[in-house]
Amino acid sequence: MGSCCFTPTKRHFLWWYWLLLASIVGIPMLLAVLYVARDPPADDEEKKERGKQAACIFWTGTFLVAIAAFVIVHAVLQSYYGDEQGQLTWSSPGYGYSVGYWTLALQFFAATVAANGANQWTRKRKWYVRLPLLVFCVAIYLFCLMFLNLAFRRPAINVMQFLVCMLPAHYWGDFKDSPDRAGAWKALVAFLVAASLFFLASCFGEDFAQWVCGPAGGKG
Numbered sequence: 001m002g003s004c005c006f007t008p009t010k011r012h013f014l015w016w017y018w019l020l021l022a023s024i025v026g027i028p029m030l031l032a033v034l035y036v037a038r039d040p041p042a043d044d045e046e047k048k049e050r051g052k053q054a055a056c057i058f059w060t061g062t063f064l065v066a067i068a069a070f071v072i073v074h075a076v077l078q079s080y081y082g083d084e085q086g087q088l089t090w091s092s093p094g095y096g097y098s099v100g101y102w103t104l105a106l107q108f109f110a111a112t113v114a115a116n117g118a119n120q121w122t123r124k125r126k127w128y129v130r131l132p133l134l135v136f137c138v139a140i141y142l143f144c145l146m147f148l149n150l151a152f153r154r155p156a157i158n159v160m161q162f163l164v165c166m167l168p169a170h171y172w173g174d175f176k177d178s179p180d181r182a183g184a185w186k187a188l189v190a191f192l193v194a195a196s197l198f199f200l201a202s203c204f205g206e207d208f209a210q211w212v213c214g215p216a217g218g219k220g
Contacts, residue, residue, distance in 0.1 A: 020069050020101060021108055022195040025168070028061025029191050033184040051179040058172075062112075066105055073101050107150055107161060108198055114141040115165035119173050138162055157205035164197040 032054040118137035122130040141162055145151040151158055168190040175183040 018196060018199040020073065021105065021199055022192055023069060024062055024066045024105065024108065025112065025191040025195055026188070027065050028058045029188045031061055032058045033181075033188050036179050036184045037181045047179055051176040054179055054184070055176055062109070066109060070102060070105065103150065104202060106148075107145070107158070107202070108165075108195070110141070110145065110148075110150065111158075111161045111165040111198070112168070112194075114144075115162055115169040116172060119166060119169035123170070123173055152206070154206065157201065160201040160205055161198055164194050164201055167197075168194045 035057055036050060036054050114137065118134060118141075121137065122133045125133065138159055142151065142155050142158055145158055146155075168187065171183070171187040171190040175187040
């Protein structure tokens with residue numbers, strides 16, 4: 001799949017990849033939901049402050065859960081696939097799974113951050129202004145992925161990942177503006193749905209693109 005770095009192949013897409021992606025956003029979002037749900041804000045000023053605190057819980061939690069998940073996955077794979085010294089080698093299957101998860105998690109994190117930034121920048125503008133700004137955001141997002149060697153051989157797959165993450169970004173933006181219990185649960189469901197769609201787009205996007213456009217030129 002990848003043109004300039006390791007990207008997950010079909011062999012690396014295991015069911016627990018989805019579980020890890022869902023955990024990265026699901027656990028921090030659940031904490032943010034519970035934080036808001038336990039004591040609903042009374043006035044607009046308190047809502048604004050509560051939204052900032054919930055956002056801090058979510059983004060900090062996402063970063064910490066992602067690191068914890070990677071450490072756990074690496075330790076388990078090292079234990080299962082490691083050589084006699086307990087260390088993974090470049091050619092061992094476990095190394096491929098570990099790097100594959102790390103790459104997919106980075107793509108998910110980058111798409112989530114980029115989609116939230118794009119939504120925040122465009123959501124209150126007219127549609128004829130919003131569309132070109134969204135295209136500009138996608139272009140910047142793809143450029144950054146290519147610079148970081150995280151892009152697929154077919155950039156359309158990364159675009160699909162970005163668009164999938166616009167779903168939770170929309171509900172997260174609504175939740176930050178009005179952090180009530182209903183909005184919190186909607187945001188949580190949207191993030192879990194996005195994790196599933198992100199996994200499907202990453203896993204089957206290459207096959208779909210090949211079916212529509214034919215084989216990609218060059219070697220991955």
